[in-house]
Amino acid sequence: MLASLLGRLANDRAWLVILGWVALAVCLKLVAPGWDQVARDGDLDYLPADVTSQQGAKLLREAFPNERAKSQIVVVLARDEEPLTIDDRNFALEVAKALAALPGVPLADAQFPVWDEQTPVVGGMLRSPDHRAQMVVARTTNDLMAIDNIRVLNAVREAIDTLRPQAPAGLRIGMTGSALIGGDVRAATIESLQNTEVATVALVLACLMLIYRSPLLVLVPLATIAVSLSVSYNTVALLAEHFGPDDYWWSGLKVFTTTKIFVVVILFGAGTDFCLFLIARYREELARGTRRNRAPGLALRRVSSALLGSALTTIVGLATMVLARYGKFTSSGPIVGLCLAIALAACLTFAPALLRVLGPVVFWPLGVAAEESVRHGPAARFWNWLADLVLRRPATILAVSALVAAPLVWAGSSVRVSHDLLSELPEGSTSVEGASLVREFFGPGAVAPLTVTAELPEGDLKTADSRFTVAWLHKALYDLPAVADVRSFYLPTGGEPGRTRMLSPEQWAARALAGSPITADAFVSDSPPYAGRVTQLSVVLTEDPFSQEGRDLMPQIEDALEKLADDDDSPWRGARFELAGTTPGMRDLERVTNADRLRIQVSTVLAVYCVLLFILRRPWVCLFLIATVLVSYWVTIGVTEVYFEWLYGPGYSGLDWKAPIFLFVILIAVGQDYNIYLTTRVFEEQAKHGGREGLRRALVQTGGIITSCGVIMAGTFIAMTAGSLRAMIELGFSLSLGVLLDTFYVRSVVVPSFLALRERRLATDGLATDNTDGTDEDGQEKAREGTKKVEGVAR
Numbered sequence: 001m002l003a004s005l006l007g008r009l010a011n012d013r014a015w016l017v018i019l020g021w022v023a024l025a026v027c028l029k030l031v032a033p034g035w036d037q038v039a040r041d042g043d044l045d046y047l048p049a050d051v052t053s054q055q056g057a058k059l060l061r062e063a064f065p066n067e068r069a070k071s072q073i074v075v076v077l078a079r080d081e082e083p084l085t086i087d088d089r090n091f092a093l094e095v096a097k098a099l100a101a102l103p104g105v106p107l108a109d110a111q112f113p114v115w116d117e118q119t120p121v122v123g124g125m126l127r128s129p130d131h132r133a134q135m136v137v138a139r140t141t142n143d144l145m146a147i148d149n150i151r152v153l154n155a156v157r158e159a160i161d162t163l164r165p166q167a168p169a170g171l172r173i174g175m176t177g178s179a180l181i182g183g184d185v186r187a188a189t190i191e192s193l194q195n196t197e198v199a200t201v202a203l204v205l206a207c208l209m210l211i212y213r214s215p216l217l218v219l220v221p222l223a224t225i226a227v228s229l230s231v232s233y234n235t236v237a238l239l240a241e242h243f244g245p246d247d248y249w250w251s252g253l254k255v256f257t258t259t260k261i262f263v264v265v266i267l268f269g270a271g272t273d274f275c276l277f278l279i280a281r282y283r284e285e286l287a288r289g290t291r292r293n294r295a296p297g298l299a300l301r302r303v304s305s306a307l308l309g310s311a312l313t314t315i316v317g318l319a320t321m322v323l324a325r326y327g328k329f330t331s332s333g334p335i336v337g338l339c340l341a342i343a344l345a346a347c348l349t350f351a352p353a354l355l356r357v358l359g360p361v362v363f364w365p366l367g368v369a370a371e372e373s374v375r376h377g378p379a380a381r382f383w384n385w386l387a388d389l390v391l392r393r394p395a396t397i398l399a400v401s402a403l404v405a406a407p408l409v410w411a412g413s414s415v416r417v418s419h420d421l422l423s424e425l426p427e428g429s430t431s432v433e434g435a436s437l438v439r440e441f442f443g444p445g446a447v448a449p450l451t452v453t454a455e456l457p458e459g460d461l462k463t464a465d466s467r468f469t470v471a472w473l474h475k476a477l478y479d480l481p482a483v484a485d486v487r488s489f490y491l492p493t494g495g496e497p498g499r500t501r502m503l504s505p506e507q508w509a510a511r512a513l514a515g516s517p518i519t520a521d522a523f524v525s526d527s528p529p530y531a532g533r534v535t536q537l538s539v540v541l542t543e544d545p546f547s548q549e550g551r552d553l554m555p556q557i558e559d560a561l562e563k564l565a566d567d568d569d570s571p572w573r574g575a576r577f578e579l580a581g582t583t584p585g586m587r588d589l590e591r592v593t594n595a596d597r598l599r600i601q602v603s604t605v606l607a608v609y610c611v612l613l614f615i616l617r618r619p620w621v622c623l624f625l626i627a628t629v630l631v632s633y634w635v636t637i638g639v640t641e642v643y644f645e646w647l648y649g650p651g652y653s654g655l656d657w658k659a660p661i662f663l664f665v666i667l668i669a670v671g672q673d674y675n676i677y678l679t680t681r682v683f684e685e686q687a688k689h690g691g692r693e694g695l696r697r698a699l700v701q702t703g704g705i706i707t708s709c710g711v712i713m714a715g716t717f718i719a720m721t722a723g724s725l726r727a728m729i730e731l732g733f734s735l736s737l738g739v740l741l742d743t744f745y746v747r748s749v750v751v752p753s754f755l756a757l758r759e760r761r762l763a764t765d766g767l768a769t770d771n772t773d774g775t776d777e778d779g780q781e782k783a784r785e786g787t788k789k790v791e792g793v794a795r
Contacts, residue, residue: 006304010352011297017353021346025230032234033241036147039257043145044585046254046327051588056580059453063525063534069108069139071149073099073156074177074447076437078133079170087168092116092134094166098159099138105152108139115139122522124493125485133441137177144182144582147257150190153183157430176434178448178582181421181546184431185725186257188424192723193261196732199719200268207712208272212279216362220354221275225268228346232263232339254331261720261728262336262662265735267343269716270314270670273709274347277303277677280705282355283363292359296352304348306680309615310673311344313608317669320603324596326589333665383703386748387696394753394760401750405631412638416654419590421546423653424726435544443484445541445550450581452477452537452561457574460532461489461524469571470523470535471497476564477539482553485540489523494540541583548653551587554579590657597661604668605630612672616679624754625679628746629671633664636738644730656727659734667738670713674706674747682755691759699752710743 009017040046047054075095077088084092096116100107107113115137117123126135142148156175167173204225208218240255281299290298318340321333355362390397425432438447454473460466471490475497478486485494525534539557543549561577564570605626612622637660645652681702686694717739720732 004301006297006300006348006352008297009349010300010356011294014296014353014356017349018357021227021231021350025227025234028231028234028238032238035233035237035255035260036257038237038240038255039147039260040254043328044582044589045143047585047588047592048325051592052579053581053585053588056451056453056578056584059455059534059576059578060451060536060580063453063455063527063530064536065527069141070143071140071146071179071182072177072448073105073138073140073152073179074175074434074438075099075136075156075160076133076174076176076434076441077136078128078172078174078437078441080132080172083131084134084171085168088171089117089134091163091167091171092136093118094163095160096136098163099136099156102138102152102155102159105138105155106141106148108141113138122487122492125487128441130441133437135438135442135446140179142179142182144178144585145186146179146182147186149179149183150187151183153180153187153430156180172437174434174437176431176438176447180434181425181431181447184425184429185421188426188429188723188725189258189261189728192720192725192728193257193264195722196261196719196728197264199722200264200716203715203719204268204272204712207708207715211276211708212363214363216358216364217279220279220351220358220362221272223354224275224346224351225271225343227350228271228339228343229264229267231346232267232342233260235342236263236335236339253335254327255335256328256332258328259332259335262332262666263339265716265720265732266314266336266666266670267339269713270311270340270673271343271347272712272716273673274307274311274344275351276705276709276712277307278347278351279355282352286360293356296356299355300348300352305615306677307344307348309611309680310676311340312615313611313672313676314666314669315340316607316611317604317665320607321600321665323599323603326592326596329593329596329600329661380700380704383700384696386703387699387752390699390749390752391692391696391756394756397749397753398757401745401753405635408638409631409634410638411642412634412636415637415641415660417594417657417660418548418654419551419586419657420544420548420653421586422544423547423651424656426724426726439544443540443542444544444547445484448545448582449487449538449540450545450557450579450583452539452557453534453578453580454537454572455530455534455576455578456572457533457576459571461535462520462526462532470537472571473564474537476560477537477557480556480560482542482556483539484542487538487540489519489535492519492523545581545583546586550583551590554584554587593657593661597664600661601664604665608668608672612676615676616683621679621755621758625672625675625751626668628675628750629668629742632671632738632741632746633667636667636734636741637663639737640730640734643733655730658727659731662731663734663738666735667742670739671742671746674710674742675751677706677709678702678747678751679755682752686759691762692756695752695755695759699748703748706747707743710739710747714739714743 044053049055049058077084077092077095079088093116096114099105100114112119115122115126117126117134119126126137128134140152142152160173160175164173205218205222208221209215212218236255240253243253278299281303282295285295285299285302286292315337318333318337321329324330324333422432422435435447438444456469459469461470467490470488474486474488474490477483478497487494491497523535523537525531541550541553543553557579564572565575565577567573609622609626612625613619616622637655640659641655644655678698682695682698684694685698685701688694689697714736717732717735720735721729723729
């Protein structure tokens with residue numbers, strides 16, 4: 001039996017267990033790479049290969065192999081009331097030189113590393129129509145969300161700050177572009193991770209000191225979590241190094257920077273909970289007079305089934321994320337589940353070994369309270385009062401709970417979700433201020449134009465006459481309400497097709513570039529097998545490319561292209577069109593993650609229900625427990641949206657897209673921990689003392705410890721709000737709220753009321769076991785059967 005083996009290890013081989021874990025942690029630290037060395041970058045890179053943006057990016061890479069730009073740096077210079085002066089324009093050229101000279105910045109094009117007003121073909125499109133603003137653009141090979149964009153962001157800031165004293169008076173300077181937006185998001189993510197780690201340790205330490213007021217007792221969970229974190233980090237990094245590279249036969253294991261945040265908070269929360277339940281049972285055994293050298297093992301045997309069951313629900317729930325199509329979900333869930341399994345192993349071996357070595361002195365200076373004093377203390381009187389209330393009015397409590405929850409559940413079932421990257425960042429971020437400046441002078445779509453790649457099955461688009469074929473496509477796109485401007489082989493600097501009157505000399509010069517060899521090289525492929533058959537067009541939208549409004553414009557463009565390919569009179573009959581860029585990528589991310597959310601929600605509920613059924617073997621009880629956490633989720637997400645809508649005001653566009661799915665998986669899985677702790681203890685006490693008295697005793701015995709665990713778990717989640725990234729703030733708030741709701745209401749009132757009502761129904765049907773003297777061995781065995789089910793697996 002696994003529990004007996006673990007108990008013997010804790011009692012008889014404590015030092016061996018402790019030294020074994022320390023040696024394992026040290027060895028892994030020596031051979032494993034750092035987490036940051038194997039962490040992956042990007043969001044859009046992990047979309048399925050068959051989505052629109054990935055197909056467009058693939059065609060763009062194959063047709064234009066030298067066009068390696070994935071993101072861009074934009075510096076915008078503007079004046080409020082008058083056109084830019086000669087000095088302003090000369091300063092813009094100095095900015096371009098500074099960007100080109102940035103050390104280590106991966107620029108995409110060696111011939112024209114930075115675009116300014118003097119750059120052939122594209123220079124004219126960098127000036128605003130009223131000449132009050134001008135952009136300098138550097139294109140990079142970094143993905144939108146590459147971790148290296150943090151370094152790029154800092155380098156650009158430093159370069160501009162160095163030049164700023166030389167800027168003409170009154171000139172406004174802004175920095176943005178997809179690379180800097182990604183850098184701001186990444187910097188905020190790392191800040192959130194660092195703040196979360198510090199805040200988590202501080203909150204857990206403070207909570208443990210308030211609960212135990214025993215320094216050595218605080219050491220047990222902290223040391224256990226520290227060991228499990230070290231082993232977890234290095235195990236995952238080692239596995240990612242050997243099984244993560246894309247050229248390996250299996251490339252499913254990928255580690256991301258954000259994954260570390262979830263590992264920290266879940267291991268601190270769940271690991272502390274596991275240790276608290278073990279310590280509570282250890283205290284009970286000592287209070288009953290069990291010898292100090294046998295108490296840790298005996299406590300472990302009594303609590304191991306509940307710990308295994310509760311951990312299993314969380315691990316299985318997280319593992320269901322492997323069913324997602326989005327690569328970040330596929331890897332992150334199982335990785336966090338693996339780390340939790342390592343933490344569970346430490347709590348079942350390292351923690352009881354520490355208790356065995358330290359002995360009862362671990363409770364200094366308060367000592368081990370006598371069992372009677374614990375049973376009749378102030379906390380016990382409160383839980384006895386609550387137990388009496390639950391036993392007297394279970395149906396009323398359940399009815400009132402349903403009425404209160406109903407409107408919040410309705411609100412939670414229809415929350416808004418946002419995929420807007422800019423809305424994640426706090427006001428005052430470099431890229432947010434720069435994007436605002438670009439929107440003011442160039443329109444919202446200029447921050448990140450999308451690319452339309454068109455493949456004509458027959459014909460040569462390299463010829464001068466073929467620009468009129470491109471003109472047909474240019475005009476079809478330009479005339480759409482969704483489009484602000486188009487740049488193509490026909491009009492490389494953009495503008496309305498066919499309009500020749502009232503053009504400035506600069507615009508006439510730009511028109512003269514149309515169809516020239518230098519323009520053809522920029523817009524038409526010369527790479528086999530696409531040479532002369534594929535052209536690209538840069539499309540500026542009328543809405544912010546990162547916003548929901550921008551994504552909503554995609555169907556207009558897709559429908560227009562589809563009609564063009566189906567039109568018998570069109571020169572583009574039978575052509576293939578693909579979209580690439582930030583906006584189609586974010587639209588695909590929205591579609592894929594929405595489908596994943598439904599898939600993961602259904603699979604998580606089914607998987608956790610199966611685990612509960614395996615442990616408790618009471619189908620209706622398991623179904624009710626699942627229902628309680630579902631209601632908790634909807635209430636939590638509903639209250640969260642109402643709160644942040646009030647907090648952010650008119651700027652609120654919805655909860656970040658990551659919040660609902662991670663909240664659901666973690667809350668459904670973690671929320672069952674406390675249900676398992678309670679129900680297994682209820683069935684154990686009912687086997688000894690009968691239905692009603694067993695429920696009362698279980699509620700009194702577990703009330704304080706489960707409440708303490710819930711507060712600590714909520715504290716670890718609230719630590720996620722210590723950063724500046726809105727996604728982490730929203731997720732931390734919602735997880736803390738959900739855990740507190742489960743702890744103080746669902747587990748304390750709703751579930752006991754259901755169990756009381758169930759016991760009353762069984763008593764009415766003559767099926768309840770009222771074994772108040774503890775002599776009915778058959779009844780005891782039947783009630784204990786479910787609680788020992790997990791232990792039976794290891795036999």
